Amino acid sequence: MSAGRMAVLSLGVGASLAGGLALRTADLGQAPWLVSRASGMVAFALLSASVVFGLLLSTRLARRLGSPRVVFEVHNFLSVLTLAFMGLHGGALLFDGFFAFTPLSLLVPFAGPYAPFWVGLGVIGAWLTALVAASSWMRGRFAYASWRRLHYLSFGAYVLALVHGMIAGSDTGLPGVAAMYIVSGSLVAGLVAARVLGRRAPAPRRQPGAAALRSRPERTPAAPGARRSPAA
Amino acid sequence: MGLSWLRVSLAATAIAAFGGTVVYLGGGLADDSHAASTGDSASSSTANARTSAKPKAAAKQSSARRSRGS
Numbered sequence: 001m002s003a004g005r006m007a008v009l010s011l012g013v014g015a016s017l018a019g020g021l022a023l024r025t026a027d028l029g030q031a032p033w034l035v036s037r038a039s040g041m042v043a044f045a046l047l048s049a050s051v052v053f054g055l056l057l058s059t060r061l062a063r064r065l066g067s068p069r070v071v072f073e074v075h076n077f078l079s080v081l082t083l084a085f086m087g088l089h090g091g092a093l094l095f096d097g098f099f100a101f102t103p104l105s106l107l108v109p110f111a112g113p114y115a116p117f118w119v120g121l122g123v124i125g126a127w128l129t130a131l132v133a134a135s136s137w138m139r140g141r142f143a144y145a146s147w148r149r150l151h152y153l154s155f156g157a158y159v160l161a162l163v164h165g166m167i168a169g170s171d172t173g174l175p176g177v178a179a180m181y182i183v184s185g186s187l188v189a190g191l192v193a194a195r196v197l198g199r200r201a202p203a204p205r206r207q208p209g210a211a212a213l214r215s216r217p218e219r220t221p222a223a224p225g226a227r228r229s230p231a232a
Numbered sequence: 233m234g235l236s237w238l239r240v241s242l243a244a245t246a247i248a249a250f251g252g253t254v255v256y257l258g259g260g261l262a263d264d265s266h267a268a269s270t271g272d273s274a275s276s277s278t279a280n281a282r283t284s285a286k287p288k289a290a291a292k293q294s295s296a297r298r299s300r301g302s
Contacts, residue, residue, distance in 0.1 A: 034254050034258055035254065038253035038254040038257055041253055042249050042250045042253060073235045073239075074238065081243060085250070
C-alpha cells in the first residue's frame with residue numbers, strides 16, 4: 001500500500017473514531033434505534049436473497065433463469081451488502097440512548113444488555129456470515145472440498161439470523177415484517193428441499209454407446225468389417 | 233463487459249429499501265410517542281414503543297442520587 005493511501009486510510013479511520021465518540025455524547029433521540037431496526041431488516045432481506053441466489057446456483061436452476069454468471073455475481077455482491085448492513089445494524093446500537101451496548105457486547109455473543117441469548121444468536125450469525133464471505137474471497141487458497149464444507153455454515157448463519165430477527169426483533173408483529181420472514185423461510189426451505197431431492201434422484205439413463213461416443217475425440221469412418229457400436 | 237451496473241443497482245435498491253424502512257418505522261414511532269403522551273398504550277402501532285424514560289438515563293440519575301446520598 002502506498003504512503004498516500006495509507007495516509008487517507010488513517011485519516012478516514014481517525015475521523016470515524018472521532019465522529020463516533022462525538023456522536024456517542026450527543027443526544028440523537030430515536031435515530032440510532034430507527035437505523036438499527038431498519039438496517040437489521042434490510043440485512044436479513046439481503047441475506048435471504050443471497051442464500052436464495054446461492055441455492056439457485058447449486059440446484060442448477062440458475063441456468064433456467066438466465067446467465068449463471070449473473071446469478072453468481074448477484075449472490076456474491078448481496079453477501080457484501082449483507083455484511084455492510086449487519087455492521088450498520090450493530091453499530092447504530094452504540095449510539096442508542098436506551099440500551100447501553102458497547103463494542104464488546106456487539107462482538108461477543110450473549111454479552112448484550114437486551115435479550116442476551118437471542119441477540120447472541122444474531123452475533124454468532126453475523127460472525128458466520130463474515131467467515132463464509134471471507135472464505136469466498138480467499139477461495140483460491142482453499143481446497144474446493146474445504147471451501148464447500150465451510151460454505152455450508154451459511155445455512156447456520158441464515159437460521160440464526162431468522163431466529164434472532166423473529167424473537168429479538170421488535171417489529172416481528174408488523175404484517176410486512178412477518179410476511180418477509182414467512183416468504184424468506186418458505187423460499188429457502190423449498191430450495192433446500194429441491195436440492196436434497198435433486199441429489200437423491202437417480203441419474204438419467206444414458207443411451208447405449210453414448211459414453212463410448214463421448215470418449216472418442218473424433219469420429220472416424222469405421223473400417224470395412226470392423227465391429228460397430230450399437231449407437232454408431 | 234463488467235457487471236458494475238448490477239452492483240450499483242443492487243446497492244441502490246438496498247439503500248432505497250433502508251431509507252423507506254426508516255421512514256416507515258419513523259412514522260410508526262411518531263404514532264407511538266403520540267400514544268404514549270396521551271396514555272393510550274392500546275393505540276401504539278409497534279410493539280416497542282419507547283418512552284422518554286430511558287434505562288441508561290435512569291441508571292445515571294440513580295447513580296448520581298446514590299453518590300449524593302439521597
